[in-house]
Amino acid sequence: MYVHHRITAMFPEVTAEAVAEALGEETAARVAVVLQPQTPPPELASQLHVAQGRQPVALYTWQGDAFRADVVTGAEVPRTKRTLAGPSRRVAPDDLLVHVAAVAVILRGEVLSTAAQQLAETSLYVSPGLSTDLTDQRIRDLAQRFAGLPEPVRVALLPRDAVEYEGGVVRRGAGNIAELVQGQRDVPAVVYLVDENGRVTAGSASSTAVGLRSQLDQGSLSQIVTGARDSDSATATLTALAARLEDASEGNSAVERLIDVLLYALPFLIVLGVGALLMIPVRQEKEIPWPAPPVEDGADAAQPHPRGE
Incomplete structure (x- = not known):
């Protein structure tokens, strides 16, 4: 871990020991906190990544009012993910150690x-x-x-x-x-x-x-x-x-309350329904005679009379 002495002078809580504690022992990464460099931060982070045997590197550069964070992951990572923005590229001084801990969680x-x-x-x-x-x-x-x-x-x-x-x-x-x-x-x-x-x-x-x-x-x-x-x-x-x-x-x-009401009332509704059916008198089926065959007009006159009468 490296923290520039002028960074510690401006922010006494930001020390190499504090950064190492925030990173944790289980995180195989290097962290550097420096003043604004002449080299563009992404390029400098890549250089540190190579110099550290291609281990993950988190570089924090002071920009005058906040830190810029550039995180470079391992060599086996796909190219699109070798440069990781992390939670945020812009980090307030009071949030630096929290950001380091968040980066450690990411790298693990x-x-x-x-x-x-x-x-x-x-x-x-x-x-x-x-x-x-x-x-x-x-x-x-x-x-x-x-x-x-x-x-x-x-x-x-x-x-x-x-x-x-x-x-x-x-x-x-x-x-x-x-x-x-x-x-x-x-x-x-x-x-x-x-x-x-x-x-x-x-x-x-x-x-x-x-x-x-x-x-x-x-x-x-x-x-x-x-x-x-x-x-x-x-x-x-x-x-x-x-x-x-x-x-x-x-x-x-509202739907559940309606369902609960119906479930609560269902037994009573069943009892009332059965009682109502029992109170209805059973009507006997009335016998209906078969209709008589129709009688044609003049039928009696058309019938033959017995002989001898």
Whole structure:
């Protein structure tokens, strides 16, 4: 780990030891935090990557008001994923160590498993280091709304590049991201992917657990997730998602209440129906005579009289 001494002078909490602790011992990567170099940061990151035996490299360069992050992964990674934006390219000084920890999670291929673990404790998980318009208070408010739904749903916002890296390199095909994040829990999961600029690029939904009485199946949930997505705002996306889920839950609750009422009243309705049938007198069938054959006009005159009369 390398941190330029002038960086530490400006930000005392940013030291080589602190960076190493944020990265973790299990992450095989090199991190450098430097002043703005003469060489373009992406080129410098690639040079460090080669110099370090093609191990993953995370380079943070000071840009005057924030750090720029450039992450280069291993040589076995497809060319399109060798340069990884990570959660965000622009990192505020106070968020540097958090960003390093987030990059470590990415490089270890633990983005989805970390999200799954976090969603076991909360209804809304926003991956650290994402560049969104969400505030901490807004995240707490939205988490309460998701937790208060009659049909609970857990939601995660994850970095797009990191998920693609994990799916294409670590897992060799991730499938439905929401299904992986949901795990074995009964509560369905929703995942939105966010790019380095904070744009919400995609959304996915897992299936509802089998046997769970719900009208919110995967098809309808996927439609809600897609309809709520606002590519320009994570706040607008999650707010719309919460509102749509609340509306859907209210509709389902009304139907469920009607079903419960009918199921409760059904035995009484059956008893009343049987009683009404027993009180109806049984009518005897009236015998109806067969009609007499028609008599033609003048029939008596036409009949012959007996002889001798």
